[in-house]
Structures are given as structure tokens and as C-alpha cells.
Amino acid sequence: MPDVITVRVQTGSNSFQEVVVKVERSTYNKPFLGGFRNVSTGVEFHNAGSQTKPKKRPDKGIQLFCRETQTAVEKNTLQQTRNTTSTQMTKIGLYVSNMTDKLITPGKYFTAEEYHKRRVEAVIVLQKYFRRWHAVNLVQNLKEQKRLRLAREAQEEFQKKWEKEEKLRREYEKKLNPKTREDFELLYHDLELWMKEETERINRTLTGAKRKAALCALLEEETELIACIGMHKLNANVENQQKAILHFLEFYKLFLKCAQPRRWKAFDGKITEMDTQNSLRGKELLEIYHSINTKDIPKDERTSVLLTLKWTVKEHECKLTQELVALIDREIDLMSREVKECNLKGLRKRICTLFLQYIKTPEFNPQVAGLLKVPQDPLKLYKNVYFCHSCEKYLAPTEFPIPASSHTIGRCRSCYQLDNEARQREAYFKYRLILEDLRKSEVDYQDDSKIVFLVQLPDMQYLIENIWNGQSALSACSDLYDLVMVRWDKQHEWSPWNTILLTKEEADAHLKLCNLQKTYEAPFIYRIEQKHIRAKHYFARIPAMSSFLHRSNNQSNANSYK
Numbered sequence: 367m368p369d370v371i372t373v374r375v376q377t378g379s380n381s382f383q384e385v386v387v388k389v390e391r392s393t394y395n396k397p398f399l400g401g402f403r404n405v406s407t408g409v410e411f412h413n414a415g416s417q418t419k420p421k422k423r424p425d426k427g428i429q430l431f432c433r434e435t436q437t438a439v440e441k442n443t444l445q446q447t448r449n450t451t452s453t454q455m456t457k458i459g460l461y462v463s464n465m466t467d468k469l470i471t472p473g474k475y476f477t478a479e480e481y482h483k484r485r486v487e488a489v490i491v492l493q494k495y496f497r498r499w500h501a502v503n504l505v506q507n508l509k510e511q512k513r514l515r516l517a518r519e520a521q522e523e524f525q526k527k528w529e530k531e532e533k534l535r536r537e538y539e540k541k542l543n544p545k546t547r548e549d550f551e552l553l554y555h556d557l558e559l560w561m562k563e564e565t566e567r568i569n570r571t572l573t574g575a576k577r578k579a580a581l582c583a584l585l586e587e588e589t590e591l592i593a594c595i596g597m598h599k600l601n602a603n604v605e606n607q608q609k610a611i612l613h614f615l616e617f618y619k620l621f622l623k624c625a626q627p628r629r630w631k632a633f634d635g636k637i638t639e640m641d642t643q644n645s646l647r648g649k650e651l652l653e654i655y656h657s658i659n660t661k662d663i664p665k666d667e668r669t670s671v672l673l674t675l676k677w678t679v680k681e682h683e684c685k686l687t688q689e690l691v692a693l694i695d696r697e698i699d700l701m702s703r704e705v706k707e708c709n710l711k712g713l714r715k716r717i718c719t720l721f722l723q724y725i726k727t728p729e730f731n732p733q734v735a736g737l738l739k740v741p742q743d744p745l746k747l748y749k750n751v752y753f754c755h756s757c758e759k760y761l762a763p764t765e766f767p768i769p770a771s772s773h774t775i776g777r778c779r780s781c782y783q784l785d786n787e788a789r790q791r792e793a794y795f796k797y798r799l800i801l802e803d804l805r806k807s808e809v810d811y812q813d814d815s816k817i818v819f820l821v822q823l824p825d826m827q828y829l830i831e832n833i834w835n836g837q838s839a840l841s842a843c844s845d846l847y848d849l850v851m852v853r854w855d856k857q858h859e860w861s862p863w864n865t866i867l868l869t870k871e872e873a874d875a876h877l878k879l880c881n882l883q884k885t886y887e888a889p890f891i892y893r894i895e896q897k898h899i900r901a902k903h904y905f906a907r908i909p910a911m912s913s914f915l916h917r918s919n920n921q922s923n924a925n926s927y928k
Contacts, residue, residue, distance in 0.1 A: 526870070533847050537795065544595075545602045547783055548795055553595050554786070555793035561588055647732070651725055654678060658718060665701050672698055675721065682730055690720045756781035767822055794823040796846040801826045804851045808860050815859040820908065825862075828904065833897050834867040839890075843869050852877060854894065862901035866894060 369389040374382045401412035456462045476484075540549040541556065561584070568580045629639050657671040676694045679687045697713050725731050751760045756777040765778045777785070786792055801823065808815040821829075830836055830846075837844040852873045853859075854866045868876055879885050 530847050533799070540795075544598055545605065548793075548798075550595065550599060550602075551783075551786070551791075551793045552795055553598075554791040557588070557591055557595070558791035650678070651731060655718075655721060655725070658714070658721065669698055669701065675717075679721075679724060679730075686720065686724060686727070690717065690724065693717050693720065754778040754781060767824070792827070794827060797823055797826045797830065800830070800846065800849065800851060804860065807850075807852065811859075813859060817859065817861045821862070825905070829862055829865075829901065830867060833862075833900050833904075838868050838872060839866050839894065840868060840872050854898070855882065862905045863898040865898075865901075 369391070371387050371389060373385050373387050375385050377383045399413040401410060403410045454460070454462055537552065540546075541552050544550050544553055564584050565581070568577055568584065572580055629637055631637055654671070654675050658675060660671075663671075672694045676691055679690050693713060693716055697710060697717065700710060700713070750763050752763060752766055752775050753760055754766070754777055757780065759778070761778050763775075765780075766775045767779055767782060801821065805818055808818045830849075830851075836846070838849060843849065848869050849867055850870055850873050851860075851865050851867055854864050856877055858864055866876065882891065
């Protein structure tokens with residue numbers, strides 16, 4: 367129970383009132399707050415504290431420690447003036463020299479307003495200098511940006527000029543030293559242009575018998591030029607044959623790869639090699655191939671190498687090995703008859719060729735199976751073989767171009783080329799460059815574009831010449847080296863009905879546009895849409911494009927409905 371005490375409280379000058387006060391005994395030890403002790407009596411007096419219970423902190427469930435209250439930070443500091451000095455004045459009996467004294471004259475007194483005015487003027491001066499410094503830096507940055515922009519534009523202009531000159535140089539080099547089908551297409555195309563110009567000139571300037579004589583002379587000159595081109599073609603075929611042989615001999619490097627052991631890197635960084643049964647077979651064949659290609663060796667060693675080769679290939683019975691064994695026996699017989707080595711070169715070359723064919727067969731050299739690109743099983747080739755009705759040959763699908771006007775697989779590329787050289791004499795070199803640039807740009811979009819890879823060179827020629835009239839839609843530039851095809855609406859994949867023919871600079875600016883309706887005028891947009899409609903009617907003949915065409919129509923109808 368709490369203790370009760372009575373306290374008299376004065377309420378007035380002569381009045382008192384008794385108040386009952388409850389005293390609560392503390393349940394905890396009060397902290398020592400200091401005090402003093404009477405020396406005479408020895409009685410200790412403690413400083414009193416409040417009887418109010420301290421406020422308890424909420425229990426968080428974890429034990430907390432405070433480093434600041436547990437660790438005392440001590441610091442020793444010396445308090446002393448920086449310099450101890452004294453002042454001595456002149457007095458009676460003491461003279462102090464004043465030679466080194468300084469006379470200080472009080473300045474002009476200025477008020478607080480004058481002080482603030484001076485500060486403002488100083489701030490203005492600082493602002494002037496800062497603004498001048500900032501303006502100089504800004505002008506220098508602008509000049510540097512202008513210099514870099516002019517240098518970049520000059521570099522781009524030089525790059526474009528160099529690319530154009532390089533393309534012209536390549537075309538001139540192709541015409542001067544034709545080696546491929548494309549090079550001869552350019553020659554026949556130039557011949558056709560020259561024939562048309564000469565025929566127009568003769569028809570315009572001559573009449574009667576003179577005109578017929580001039581046309582006959584022109585025909586003879588054309589025949590001579592065609593014969594000259596034919597001679598260049600024969601020489602190019604011989605060079606291409608040699609290149610094909612060298613390419614075939616590149617297989618030797620592949621053969622070296624077959625003879626290498628398997629390698630892998632261990633956890634400690636060391637390389638481990640393992641010879642398998644197939645790699646050992648490859649090494650054996652490699653050593654034999656080295657031996658039969660070695661020249662100027664004695665007859666005994668040559669005979670030993672041929673016998674080793676004979677017993678190696680005799681392990682497999684087939685037409686190839688039988689022919690190879692027969693050639694080996696023939697060479698051994700001719701060497702025993704003392705035939706000169708110069709007369710054996712053709713025979714030895716045949717042996718090397720047949721042995722290479724033996725090496726390329728996976729049945730005899732299993733290691734080569736994973737390195738050959740052409741499948742050795744004929745059944746795999748029969749599935750994708752088509753018949754050319756012109757040259758009457760069975761060829762792979764890659765040998766048949768399929769233009770937009772074709773509904774079935776017709777003539778092969780060789781027959782198309784022969785017909786082009788004899789009649790139309792078209793050159794697709796420039797159109798091929800435009801198509802390659804278009805395909806590269808579509809791959810960069812990474813939106814799974816498909817239509818651009820269905821378009822062939824004749825289709826691209828028709829699209830450029832007949833629909834876009836061979837010129838830019840904006841500037842009417844007709845130089846095909848400067849023209850590119852890009853998307854009309856970059857949000858959708860490229861198609862003949864979603865394209866526009868522009869120069870490279872115009873194409874870069876066009877692809878940066880966000881709203882075509884606000885940028886271009888209505889008559890220009892109407893003219894582009896008419897060209898797209900013409901392209902739809904033409905390319906609707908291709909069955910593979912019909913699905914894309916229907917999807918595009920549905921999408922355009924949905925957009926128009928919105």
C-alpha cells in the first residue's frame with residue numbers, strides 16, 4: 367500500500383489547507399546524482415532526483431548496444447596563445463626607440479549602404495568576367511562542333527565519291543578483263559547499247575542503198591566484236607578451270623585436318639591429344655599421298671610406294687580401287703621397261719587424282735565424312751533435282767532462277783544466260799548491288815523479313831525500271847550507283863508495295879521520319895500509293911507472295927477502318 371502524508375499548503379495570507387499526498391515507493395534504485403559530506407559530522411547529503419518514473423523504451427525483441435555510450439573518447443589539447451609578447455612604453459628613466467614604429471592613418475568612414483554598394487559593384491565585375499569566360503568557351507565549343515561537322519561532311523562526301531569511283535573502276539575492270547558471267551553480261555549489254563545508238567544514227571542520217579550498206583557493215587562489226595568476246599570467254603573458261611583444279615587441291619588441306627588427332631584442354635591448361643582409329647587411318651593415307659607426290663626418287667623407292675598404295679586400296683573391292691590397281695600395275699610394268707619419267711607424268715597424275723577420289727570417299731576414310739559439304743548418298747540428291755527443258759539436264763534447285771513472271775521451274779541459269787546474250791543482253795550488275803544493300807538493311811531490322819529474299823534480279827529490274835522509272839522519287843536522280851531502296855513505312859517489313867526508290871542521302875532522311883502524312887504532301891503520297899498498287903498487281907503472280915499480299919491487304923483495310 368502506498369504511504370500517505372498530510373501537507374499544509376498556504377492558500378492565503380492567513381489561511382492554510384491540508385492536502386493528502388500519496389507517496390509511491392520506488393521499486394528500483396535511484397541513480398547517484400552526486401552530493402557532499404559534512405567533514406565535521408561525517409553526514410552525507412545526496413542530490414535529490416525527481417520521483418517520476420522514467421519513460422521506458424519499447425522492447426524491440428533484440429538486444430541493442432551503442433558504441434558511443436560504451437566507449438569514452440578522450441582528447442588532449444594544449445591551450446596556449448600563438449605568440450607571447452609584451453609592450454614596453456617610454457617612461458621616466460627608460461627610452462624606447464620609435465624608428466621602427468608605423469604610423470596608421472584612419473581611412474575614410476563609409477556607411478553600410480556604401481559598403482553594400484561596393485560589394486554589389488564587385489559582384490557585377492565578377493559576373494562580367496565569368497560571362498566573358500563562359501561566352502569564349504561557348505564560342506570555342508561551337509567552332510569545334512562546326513569544324514567536326516564540316517570534317518565529317520567532307521569525309522562522308524569523300525567516302526561517297528570514293529565508293530562511286532570504286533564501283534566505276536570495278537565495272538571498268540570487269541569490262542576490261544572479263545572472267546565471270548556477270549562480266550560478260552556487262553560486255554554484251556554495252557554491245558547492245560552501242561548497236562542501238564549506231565542503228566539510230568544510221569537510220570537518222572542515211573537512206574536507201576547507203577543505209578543498207580552501213581547496216582551490213584555494222585552487222586559485220588558486231589559479229590567481229592561477238593567473236594572477240596567469245597575468245598575472251600574461252601580464255602576465261604581456261605582460267606576458271608585452273609582455279610577449279612586449285613580449289614580441288616584445297617581438299618588436301620582438309621585431308622591434313624582429317625589426319626590430326628583429337629585435342630582438348632584439361633582443367634590445368636594442358637593440351638591432351640588422342641589418336642583414334644579414324645585419325646590413324648587418315649595419317650596412313652596422308653603418308654602414302656606424300657610419298658606418291660614426291661618427285662625424283664629412285665625406282666626402288668617408287669616401286670615400294672606403289673606396292674604399299676596397291677595393298678592399301680586393295681582392302682576395298684570396287685570399280686575405283688580396281689582402276690587404281692590397274693594403273694599402279696601399269697606404272698610398275700613401264701618402269702621395269704626403262705620408260706622415261708617424262709612419259710610417266712600423265713599416268714602418275716591419274717594415280718594421284720584417283721587416290722584423292724579414294725580419300726574423299728567416307729567408306730574408305732571415315733574421318734572425312736564430317737568435313738564434306740556434298741552428301742555422298744545419291745538418294746539425298748535425287749529428292750531435289752529438276753529437269754531443264756532447254757538443255758535437257760537434271761540440275762539442283764539453286765541452278766533455276768524463278769522470276770515473278772514464272773509459274774513453274776523453267777530453264778536453268780546457263781540457258782537464261784545464253785538467251786540473254788543472244789537477244790536481250792541485259793546486265794544485272796547494278797540491280798544486284800541495290801538488292802544486296804536492301805537485303806543487308808532488312809537483316810539489320812531483325813523483324814524476320816522474308817519477302818526481300820524471294821525477289822530475284824529480273825524482278826528487281828522490273829521494279830526499278832518499269833514502276834519507279836529508274837529514278838529517285840524525290841530528286842529524279844537516275845544514277846543507279848547512288849540509288850537505294852528502303853521501306854516506305856518503316857514499321858512494316860519491306861515489300862514491293864511498301865518501298866520507295868531514293869538516293870542514299872534522301873533514304874537516310876526518310877528513315878528518320880515519324881509521320882509520313884505530315885511530312886509529305888498529299889499529291890506525292892498519292893503518286894507513291896499508285897506505284898505500290900502497280901507493284902501489287904505485278905507481284906501477285908508469285909504464289910509465294912500471295913499470302914504476304916493478302917496479309918498486307920487485311921492490314922491496310924484495318925488501318926483504313928480505324
